Amino acid sequence: MNSFDGIAIEVNQKESSHTIPNAAYPILSEIETMLWELAEHNRSNSIDLRRQPLSQTDSSRLREVLGRGEVSATVNCMGTTHIEETGIPGVWWVTHYNDSEDVVAEFIEITEVPEILKAHRKDIPAGVGLLRARVARLSHG
Amino acid sequence: MSDKETILQHLLNQGASRRAFLKFCAVTASTLALPTREAKVLAAVLEQTPRPTVIWLSSQECTGCSESLLRSFEPTVENLILDHLSLDYHNTLQAASGAAAEAAREQAMADAFGNYVLVVDGSITARDYGAWSMIGGRSTFDILKEATAGAGLIISVGTCAAFGGLPKAQPNPSQAAGVGDLMAQGELPQRPLVNISGCPPVPEVITGVIAYFLAFGALPELDELNRPKVYYGKTVHDCCIRLPHFEAGNFAMSFDDEGARQGYCLLLLGCRGPETFNSCSTVRWNQGTSYPMHSGHGCLGCSEPQFWDRVGGFYGGPLANPIAGDGSACEVPVPPPLS
Numbered sequence: 001m002n003s004f005d006g007i008a009i010e011v012n013q014k015e016s017s018h019t020i021p022n023a024a025y026p027i028l029s030e031i032e033t034m035l036w037e038l039a040e041h042n043r044s045n046s047i048d049l050r051r052q053p054l055s056q057t058d059s060s061r062l063r064e065v066l067g068r069g070e071v072s073a074t075v076n077c078m079g080t081t082h083i084e085e086t087g088i089p090g091v092w093w094v095t096h097y098n099d100s101e102d103v104v105a106e107f108i109e110i111t112e113v114p115e116i117l118k119a120h121r122k123d124i125p126a127g128v129g130l131l132r133a134r135v136a137r138l139s140h141g
Numbered sequence: 142m143s144d145k146e147t148i149l150q151h152l153l154n155q156g157a158s159r160r161a162f163l164k165f166c167a168v169t170a171s172t173l174a175l176p177t178r179e180a181k182v183l184a185a186v187l188e189q190t191p192r193p194t195v196i197w198l199s200s201q202e203c204t205g206c207s208e209s210l211l212r213s214f215e216p217t218v219e220n221l222i223l224d225h226l227s228l229d230y231h232n233t234l235q236a237a238s239g240a241a242a243e244a245a246r247e248q249a250m251a252d253a254f255g256n257y258v259l260v261v262d263g264s265i266t267a268r269d270y271g272a273w274s275m276i277g278g279r280s281t282f283d284i285l286k287e288a289t290a291g292a293g294l295i296i297s298v299g300t301c302a303a304f305g306g307l308p309k310a311q312p313n314p315s316q317a318a319g320v321g322d323l324m325a326q327g328e329l330p331q332r333p334l335v336n337i338s339g340c341p342p343v344p345e346v347i348t349g350v351i352a353y354f355l356a357f358g359a360l361p362e363l364d365e366l367n368r369p370k371v372y373y374g375k376t377v378h379d380c381c382i383r384l385p386h387f388e389a390g391n392f393a394m395s396f397d398d399e400g401a402r403q404g405y406c407l408l409l410l411g412c413r414g415p416e417t418f419n420s421c422s423t424v425r426w427n428q429g430t431s432y433p434m435h436s437g438h439g440c441l442g443c444s445e446p447q448f449w450d451r452v453g454g455f456y457g458g459p460l461a462n463p464i465a466g467d468g469s470a471c472e473v474p475v476p477p478p479l480s
Contacts, residue, residue, distance in 0.1 A: 116160050
């Protein structure tokens with residue numbers, strides 16, 4: 001577990017609770033543009049949150065504005081990946097963790113469904129064979 | 142490239158999933174600060190890219206760079222990729238030894254001549270006909286000279302291979318030098334060179350650079366010391382968690398004093414963060430766990446040339462080029478678009 005909290009560092013941030021923090025606003029604007037491109041041109045996109053100068057407050061406000069949707073999923077491979085649909089259709093919050101549960105990458109994806117959730121077309125034929133083999137084992141007791 | 146299985150095929154054959162591959166590509170693209178469109182290219186190209194031949198040559202080294210890259214408590218995506226990069230020669234890790242191992246290396250180089258990735262760790266010596274560093278009756282300098290000729294990319298891993306490192310420290314009895322030094326002197330053929338300096342370097346930097354080269358056939362933008370700017374473009378001071386205390390003038394006066402425990406800046410205890418370019422405070426160590434200043438010790442400046450010979454040793458002496466950071470450089474620069 002990341003133990004940054006063990007160092008007592010206090011950074012003063014003067015922010016109004018009635019306005020969107022500075023770093024969150026341009027990201028929201030970018031999401032809107034990308035969402036329009038998805039709607040009009042079926043073009044997916046993503047924003048790498050680790051490349052943005054987001055404070056904890058900025059991140060919280062971003063989550064607050066985007067809200068929670070109906071879908072929450074966990075992918076278990078090389079650590080976990082949490083995928084949450086936001087309250088904005090087509091906008092997903094994807095967080096990749098390593099085996100120590102530290103965040104290694106975090107994205108806002110603007111897409112119908114994040115790629116990592118989909119079963120890949122090339123894997124599905126193998127799935128047919130796998131299912132047949134398992135059914136055959138059942139049939140033979 | 143040969144008709145080896147692709148990186149993705151190899152991962153699938155080892156029991157990893159396509160999703161693990163996608164996750165690796167996403168994480169690597171993030172550490173490389175790639176724009177979204179190039180991140181997608183990374184996944185698409187690596188899916189088709191045959192596992193590259195990697196020849197790892199060690200010279201005057203302590204094996205710390207290999208340990209940094211290849212030792213892990215748990216398998217990670219990064220280690221999985223690196224472990225399966227068709228490491229055709231590594232005289233510390235490979236099971237083969239003796240003449241058979243050397244013959245296998247020569248065959249791998251011949252099969253992939255012009256395209257293999259040559260990783261070098263340890264400083265190089267040509268003194269006394271290279272007698273100071275020998276493998277199998279040949280000097281490592283001669284072996285390196287031969288291997289350099291057919292390399293598509295040379296990665297100098299660690300400060301020793303990049304700049305000479307500890308063996309080059311005064312009085313430099315072996316006349317040690319880095320790969321770039323020898324190229325500049327005309328002792329080695331000129332080939333594309335990337336320096337991943339550090340004692341040892343951050344492991345994820347290695348996989349990131351190799352992944353970028355495989356996907357785009359080019360190197361990320363390099364600084365004047367041939368280090369990728371995306372990892373070495375900022376000082377560790379600029380993104381240090383103790384930076385607010387530096388700005389406030391709060392300095393620890395001794396190790397583990399009350400100030401140190403409160404996160405005060407370690408500058409007066411010898412920290413070289415303001416003049417050390419590396420990614421320790423962003424990518425961090427041990428799969429993103431921590432870095433020296435986070436854990437209470439100042440930066441030794443290990444990714445910079447001649448860090449062993451600085452005035453005052455590790456715990457004293459003035460900074461050569463102190464830089465007052467304000468954290469603004471923590472924004473990762475976006476690499477220029479590929480042409």
